[in-house]
Amino acid sequence: MNETTTLYDKIWNSHIVDKQEDGTCLIYIDRHLVHEVTSPQAFAGLRKDGRSVHRTDLTLAVADHNVPTTNRSGVIKDKESRIQIEALEKNCSDFGVELYSMNDIRQGICHVVGPEQGFTLPGTTLVCGDSHTATHGAFGSMSFGIGTSEVEHVLATQTLILQKCRNMRVTVNGNLPRGITAKDLILAVIGKIGTAGGTGAAIEFSGDAFKSLTMEGRMTVCNMTIEAGARVGLFAPDETTFEYLKGRPKSPKGGAWELAVNYWQTLKTDPGAKFDEEVAMDASEISPQVTWGTSPEDVTTIDGQVPNPADIEDENRRNKMERSLEYMGLEAGTLMKDIKINTAFIGSCTNSRIEDIRAAADVVKGRKVANGVQALVVPGSGLIKELAEQEGLDQIFVEAGFEWREAGCSMCLAMNADKLKPGARAASTSNRNFEGRQGPGGRTHLVSPAMAAAAAITGHLTDVRDLD
Amino acid sequence: MEKFDKLTSVAAPLPLINVDTDMIIPARFLKTIKRTGLGADLFSTLRFNEDGTDRENFVLNKPAYKDAEILIAGENFGCGSSREHAPWALLDYGIKCIIAPSFADIFYNNSSKNGILLIQLPQEEVDKLMEDAERGANSTISIDLEAQEITGPDGGVIKFDVDAFKKNCLLNGLDDIGLTLQKVDKIKEFEARKKIAQPW
Ligand code: SF4
Numbered sequence: 122m123n124e125t126t127t128l129y130d131k132i133w134n135s136h137i138v139d140k141q142e143d144g145t146c147l148i149y150i151d152r153h154l155v156h157e158v159t160s161p162q163a164f165a166g167l168r169k170d171g172r173s174v175h176r177t178d179l180t181l182a183v184a185d186h187n188v189p190t191t192n193r194s195g196v197i198k199d200k201e202s203r204i205q206i207e208a209l210e211k212n213c214s215d216f217g218v219e220l221y222s223m224n225d226i227r228q229g230i231c232h233v234v235g236p237e238q239g240f241t242l243p244g245t246t247l248v249c250g251d252s253h254t255a256t257h258g259a260f261g262s263m264s265f266g267i268g269t270s271e272v273e274h275v276l277a278t279q280t281l282i283l284q285k286c287r288n289m290r291v292t293v294n295g296n297l298p299r300g301i302t303a304k305d306l307i308l309a310v311i312g313k314i315g316t317a318g319g320t321g322a323a324i325e326f327s328g329d330a331f332k333s334l335t336m337e338g339r340m341t342v343c344n345m346t347i348e349a350g351a352r353v354g355l356f357a358p359d360e361t362t363f364e365y366l367k368g369r370p371k372s373p374k375g376g377a378w379e380l381a382v383n384y385w386q387t388l389k390t391d392p393g394a395k396f397d398e399e400v401a402m403d404a405s406e407i408s409p410q411v412t413w414g415t416s417p418e419d420v421t422t423i424d425g426q427v428p429n430p431a432d433i434e435d436e437n438r439r440n441k442m443e444r445s446l447e448y449m450g451l452e453a454g455t456l457m458k459d460i461k462i463n464t465a466f467i468g469s470c471t472n473s474r475i476e477d478i479r480a481a482a483d484v485v486k487g488r489k490v491a492n493g494v495q496a497l498v499v500p501g502s503g504l505i506k507e508l509a510e511q512e513g514l515d516q517i518f519v520e521a522g523f524e525w526r527e528a529g530c531s532m533c534l535a536m537n538a539d540k541l542k543p544g545a546r547a548a549s550t551s552n553r554n555f556e557g558r559q560g561p562g563g564r565t566h567l568v569s570p571a572m573a574a575a576a577a578i579t580g581h582l583t584d585v586r587d588l589d
Numbered sequence: 590m591e592k593f594d595k596l597t598s599v600a601a602p603l604p605l606i607n608v609d610t611d612m613i614i615p616a617r618f619l620k621t622i623k624r625t626g627l628g629a630d631l632f633s634t635l636r637f638n639e640d641g642t643d644r645e646n647f648v649l650n651k652p653a654y655k656d657a658e659i660l661i662a663g664e665n666f667g668c669g670s671s672r673e674h675a676p677w678a679l680l681d682y683g684i685k686c687i688i689a690p691s692f693a694d695i696f697y698n699n700s701s702k703n704g705i706l707l708i709q710l711p712q713e714e715v716d717k718l719m720e721d722a723e724r725g726a727n728s729t730i731s732i733d734l735e736a737q738e739i740t741g742p743d744g745g746v747i748k749f750d751v752d753a754f755k756k757n758c759l760l761n762g763l764d765d766i767g768l769t770l771q772k773v774d775k776i777k778e779f780e781a782r783k784k785i786a787q788p789w
Contacts, residue, residue: 159673252670268698274766282765350694380787440604441605
């Protein structure tokens with residue numbers, strides 16, 4: 122039978138080790154990223170049962186969630202954070218897993234490090250005990266977040282017991298207007314389909330607006346597919362992908378490179394393949410996005426205003442909105458542009474790559490951070506930090522009054538010392554505006570790097586296009 | 590993993606949608622290297638005031654629901670991060686079953702791997718159970734996984750669906766890794782084939 126299949130179907134089918142009658146499959150996992158927060162209990166489980174890591178060569182560990190982003194010469198002050206990092210170091214050395222620990226220049230956020238090292242490759246299955254693993258789908262890798270029991274399962278067997286997702290396609294055609302970034306694009310998609318819109322789905326991104334994105338932009342889009350509830354986000358690999366991967370430390374070399382590219386070129390959805398759901402938007406309709414609430418779907422445009430719960434018919438949704446506005450300390454009808462901030466955070470696996478830092482630096486150049494605003498730039502990896510410094514970007518930030526930090530997750534989830542104070546309000550390039558996400562009582566407005574930079578300069582949410 | 594077979598308990602109503610994993614267990618409590626002890630901080634922000642005292646109006650702080658082992662919640666429960674600390678915290682507190690119109694994918698997987706039964710029901714049926722649960726100590730319901738039935742406080746029976754593989758694992762307390770390692774030959778065969786087809 123000559124069936125047409127989607128990109129997701131192709132990757133899924135080529136990784137089936139075993140299939141049960143009920144459709145549950147044992148799926149082979151090609152790449153596994155490990156970090157300090159979701160792995161200690163998994164390694165403890167292996168030890169308890171006398172098991173080993175099945176393929177250390179397919180496993181890469183990095184310390185990211187807990188690491189301090191200030192001076193790293195001394196020991197980590199926070200005892201529990203230190204114990205987690207030390208546990209990772211011990212586990213990796215006992216089980217023979219490669220680790221980029223805190224003082225390695227290659228250290229950084231796992232989802233930034235994997236692609237940067239060429240560990241992430243098209244057509245692979247890639248997992249990590251972190252929901253933003255979806256990021257790697259930018260390369261046409263079927264990648265998704267797993268819990269600690271599954272981390273242990275992959276370490277021990279290099280497989281996972283899975284059920285297939287449904288296929289969904291989001292198509293955005295047209296040219297992205299000036300000043301509109303990948304972040305705005307994905308926030309607009311989430312605003313349209315909701316945080317549960319992609320539940321149980323693998324989303325393929327298609328159309329020229331997506332296709333025109335750089336790898337950095339594609340990673341931003343796939344990173345946030347989990348905020349639409351989807352398990353997997355995918356881009357078909359193309360010349361942009363191959364160009365990015367060529368010559369990376371762990372990319373295929375020599376003859377293997379040619380073979381790999383030949384194979385990667387076959388990784389696309391067949392014409393006429395059926396998706397269970399299709400969503401389409403037009404790029405020209407998209408403006409800079411900013412969230413007002415405590416879920417990524419609580420999003421509007423920068424010229425919009427805080428919505429009014431009284432306009433919502435559904436009781437559950439109305440209650441949720443009232444609760445969000447109370448938490449956020451916002452009045453219905455307030456113009457988004459009038460919302461004052463006291464923190465700007467440029468970082469996280471959504472937006473900490475070199476292109477993000479360049480975009481923010483472009484806005485910041487020759488300007489000063491507003492009085493009373495704390496502004497941070499936390500590069501996604503040591504290598505990105507180094508490159509930005511070679512380009513003199515750190516100077517631009519420091520002269521403007523930004524803090525220039527070491528790589529890590531930092532204020533994205535506030536597990537290290539970088540936290541919002543209760544009631545503090547941030548323009549943040551991260552991916553989650555949940556209650557307390559960036560520190561207990563902290564209030565988050567999700568935006569693109571250029572928009573976060575603009576807010577740092579003016580002291581309130583700002584349309585970056587008004588700054589030129 | 591503990592077996593899940595039958596459960597009879599008061600059901601606590603939590604009529605919120607999109608309850609995310611940061612609400613279930615905030616990131617600052619993820620620094621443990623153990624699986625136990627997280628129950629003390631379950632729903633930390635909802636459950637406690639800033640000075641650490643109980644928020645009286647939070648459901649699990651009300652005397653009638655203190656020992657609830659079942660939660661009734663709104664749609665998209667467990668969205669957000671992949672932290673298995675969320676089911677660990679629920680389990681450590683004593684929650685063994687959650688009933689909602691829908692669950693986030695990763696949370697769903699993580700829960701069943703820890704012996705928590707998640708039951709997805711149509712909104713109307715959840716609404717009905719939610720209403721029953723509001724009645725406090727009289728809101729005892731019974732769950733029979735083998736029969737796939739919930740018996741409400743007034744004796745009404747609701748059928749539910751559950752994935753056959755997960756049901757079997759829950760009923761028998763089976764460890765996935767042990768099951769998969771029985772297929773190690775198939776895994777090795779797959780690896781051998783892959784090495785030839787994709788040598789990079
Ligand atoms: S940067 Fe934030 S979202 Fe990304 S891996 Fe770290 S904590 Fe998770």
